[in-house]
Amino acid sequence: MAVEFVKYHGLGNDFILIDNRHQPEPVWQPEQAMRWCDRNRGIGADGVIFALPAQRDTDYTMRIFNADGSEPEMCGNGIRCLARFLDALESAEGHPPTLPHAYRIHTLGGTITPELQPDGQVKVDMGVPKLLAQDIPTTLVAREQKVIDQMLRVAGQTWEVTGVNIGNPHCVTFVEDVAELPLVTLGPQFEYHPAFPQRVNTEFIQIIGPKHLKMRVWERGAGATLACGTGACAALVAAALTGRCDRTATVELPGGPLQIEWSANNRIYMTGPAERVFQGQVEA
Template identity: 50%
Template structure:
């Protein structure tokens, strides 16, 4: 099976073109391919398929075999992969995902790719949309939840997938491996949740660490960075555009007047190869 390996700020993916490399069992293939000891190693397996409603369809499978609705970092990688492999000559591409149509745009500076900008769509703020148990029309902004005998103030929302954002004084002091999975699987989140711990540096800068649903600790999360800015604005911490500093690097997030979130950042191909099934 021929593949290419990409990363967006260290959040890494194996990308497969299903037209030439058909897969019979996506879950099992993701488990095998993403294993960092016995496989290629990645946070997720991304499969490119044809679509009747967009330029391409993108399916994303986490390292635990579960399917993700959307992934901002994977979207940037897929957009550049499609363009640079000649599968499309468009610089603005529509992708059919479980979270709806996502539109990445390749931004060039004198014929050199400068960044990949993704229209992440509109944030969904109610409990019913997140999803989260409780009154479906209520919003969860700086609400108290108890986890492992400790109380956290959380802001929950969806960026096509669920997020639980927690503001702290020092993200480096958070034991992410211990608390992340407990919040991910908390009974309040029927489809589990991504978990972001955020330190406010100033009104234009956030520092973030993330526990991703189905993948664990990762160096970056595009939808998580988008959720972080939304939560920061809702809690009065930042303006509507900010740089989010992740373990793998920086993303620029803008919550525009049309209520859409725009995310800009890099996408890098690491290597290509043949996976021996």
Template identity: 60%
Template sequence: MPIAFSKYHGLGNNFILIDNRHQAEPLLSQAEAIEWCDRNFGIGADGVIFLLPDTNSQESGQGNGHVMRIFNSDGSEPEMCGNGVRCLAKFMQDLEIKPIAADPTNGQPNPHYKLQTGAGLIGLQLDADGQITVDMGEPHLLAKEIPTTLVDAEEKAIAIDLEVAGQTWQVTTVSMGNPHCITFIDDVAKIDLAAIGPQFEHHSAFPQRINTEFIQVRDRNYVKMLVWERGAGATLACGTGACAVVVAGVLNNVCDRQCTVNLPGGDLRIHWSETTNHVMMTGPAVKVFTGLQADGIN
């Protein structure tokens, strides 16, 4: 049977979205997701996102009764994806899934969704200007939470020297439900991302591989970012990465808690709340096209 899909992008980070609410398991295998993501022989995407049912959260009143799962273009399954979850919120709107009503008295000025992800329950606010604000939750900083062997398990890896490709890089690690390694440099234009990115991703210090962000600080509330994503390679944007960058910037005293992160695909606005410790991410999500894939499943 043909499978209906929609393609969306968040700042050029692009995904195939599948309405998978009628069954608990993804309609595609990881091998099929690789084929669909192929930019020459498939639809072309950085990953495939499935909107699945979650009767447990629906019955408990936590969330809208939906789960997000994602397969990267290499078939791996990350815990979460910041740009992808914004695309999923827009997809849910287009499917006419009713959001939770706004409740200004409870800190919810706009309609919103709540989704279960591999990184936990995520809140998605549908802003009046069409942007989507995502409550990305609290960052995790202990080495065991990344995970990384750069420091002892109960320590934080902040401004630690790491040898990669014959060069010493000063890195900070942050988990936003998925692992990130951030390094601050003078000029992102000088980075050969295709050469250096895989060497960070597969470094022995990161037993579950790593997403890597190369950051040029323009001022305390504006930074430029290049990213090499675990399982996807060079992408135009990474939402969890942008959140991790601002956390790392604050920890290294190079940026403020409210900061714009400029990526090749555009800007994300990030706020790491000193009150709640939650990281909020605001950015767009855009539908590109819809279609039917005839040969996705045998």
């Protein structure tokens, strides 16, 4: 069966997008997603995103498989790409939305609302960050406690880490120079650390100033990526919680910057680009 796809990227974090609105389950299994994410033998991507029918009071449902076949709760860069993909689908069907236009998307991490902006950016209401150990989840502290600057032993050294759930689990730590970090060596040791029973995304953050963070990320199930939207949100929350930055800042990733705001109503807002790369058809 031939499957049509469109490839998008958000700051270099790239995804295969599939119109799956005709049925409630993804047309591909995780093994197929792994095959087509392969950068040498497939299309090449960090993950595959399926636009599925709405659930409850939402407009659409998002499912995503990582390049390793695992299924995360949601993806920040990916949901910006999904919003642009849905806009293109609706426009092709003769129903172009008037901008700004928001979609309510059901994800395994809750309902997320990306809003298409007139300038081409996508602003996403990422919801309220969860900070308790039971919500991340982690065994670093008691279930009902927050995980802020806790000690974690990885790769023969002790790191101060802060745990944040932005629809998926994050471990944030601060370093002097992210450029010097041996990410490929450290990343898997954080991801599979026994203190994180569901594995974890890890952000290494350099403080440039109170409104400017620099970040490298190791994503659960995808490895080193050029950008991570939920990770940028987690980074700002962790930095603000520990007095290292303001509640609004630019997070500079290898693929480019994201604007992150932790508002007075406790919700996180992420603003950044999502760009179409190409479209095609493959035999599933």
